[in-house]
Amino acid sequence: MHTRTHGHPSIRYRHSDFQILVAAEVTRLKPPGDQSLLTSAATVFDAAPPSAAAFTRAELLISLAVFSLLVAIVLPALAHDRARSARIICVNNLRQIGAAMQAWGNDHQDLQPWEVPPVEGGTKAHPLAVNVWLHFAVLSNELASARILFCPTDTGTPAFDFGSSPEGGYLSPNYRNAATSYLVAHRDSTEPMVMTVADRNLLGAAPRSCVVFGMALSIRVPSSGQPTARWGGGLHNGVGNALRANGQVDQITDRELLDVSYYPGSDNFPFDFVAR
Numbered sequence: 001m002h003t004r005t006h007g008h009p010s011i012r013y014r015h016s017d018f019q020i021l022v023a024a025e026v027t028r029l030k031p032p033g034d035q036s037l038l039t040s041a042a043t044v045f046d047a048a049p050p051s052a053a054a055f056t057r058a059e060l061l062i063s064l065a066v067f068s069l070l071v072a073i074v075l076p077a078l079a080h081d082r083a084r085s086a087r088i089i090c091v092n093n094l095r096q097i098g099a100a101m102q103a104w105g106n107d108h109q110d111l112q113p114w115e116v117p118p119v120e121g122g123t124k125a126h127p128l129a130v131n132v133w134l135h136f137a138v139l140s141n142e143l144a145s146a147r148i149l150f151c152p153t154d155t156g157t158p159a160f161d162f163g164s165s166p167e168g169g170y171l172s173p174n175y176r177n178a179a180t181s182y183l184v185a186h187r188d189s190t191e192p193m194v195m196t197v198a199d200r201n202l203l204g205a206a207p208r209s210c211v212v213f214g215m216a217l218s219i220r221v222p223s224s225g226q227p228t229a230r231w232g233g234g235l236h237n238g239v240g241n242a243l244r245a246n247g248q249v250d251q252i253t254d255r256e257l258l259d260v261s262y263y264p265g266s267d268n269f270p271f272d273f274v275a276r
């Protein structure tokens with residue numbers, strides 16, 4: 001607490017004394033009721049040596065520069081981390097789907113749902129078989145959660161369970177394909193490295209058929225050169241994650257699509273996917 005110091009050239013006031021002094025000065029400068037009083041008072045309070053003001057400006061500039069630098073460093077790192085964690089979740093989803101397919105196959109002569117007729121619990125030639133969700137619905141007893149059918153980078157709505165509730169049930173028309181981020185390449189799984197389930201965002205493939213809730217396309221695979229399909233930019237920025245027939249999950253580039261969509265004796269590689 002400052003105390004009054006009589007007889008000294010630089011007199012210091014207690015804070016309350018200072019306020020009284022300022023109030024008196026304000027009253028002297030302007031009549032009461034004048035709105036510009038506040039401006040005058042502020043002028044009195046803000047009176048500071050020019051050097052102090054200059055220092056404050058310099059400090060502000062430095063703070064802004066440091067802040068901008070931090071933003072420039074941290075934001076891309078955060079975006080990179082988000083993309084990386086999304087990729088990890090997606091790869092993990094596909095691994096679990098692969099495990100579910102293997103478990104399902106153990107009860108069905110090592111076949112997949114699209115290779116087994118409906119009377120035996122599969123989806124082969126089922127009237128709705130072009131809907132990709134149907135294949136996953138058949139696998140549902142082997143899947144830990146309906147959420148793993150949804151890639152974190154996708155639009156749409158993940159389902160909570162495999163019920164038919166309009167609020168979160170995978171079998172409800174509100175979910176189904178909207179809750180499905182993965183395509184199904186329903187070739188016989190005889191080639192171990194061939195893609196069976198993958199991110200759905202393949203573009204440029206030749207349309208084969210189309211129904212209300214889904215679409216089936218095929219990658220045309222010329223004997224040399226590039227496949228006619230490529231990954232769209234929407235999900236993982238120009239690449240996709242793919243589960244191979246042997247259970248392995250890899251990130252696949254456009255060029256590598258040729259290798260994962262190989263099928264002996266055919267230049268077409270059909271798959272069901274969801275367009276949105």
Ligand SMILES: [Zn+2]
Nearest residue numbers: 090151199235
């Ligand atoms: Zn994904």
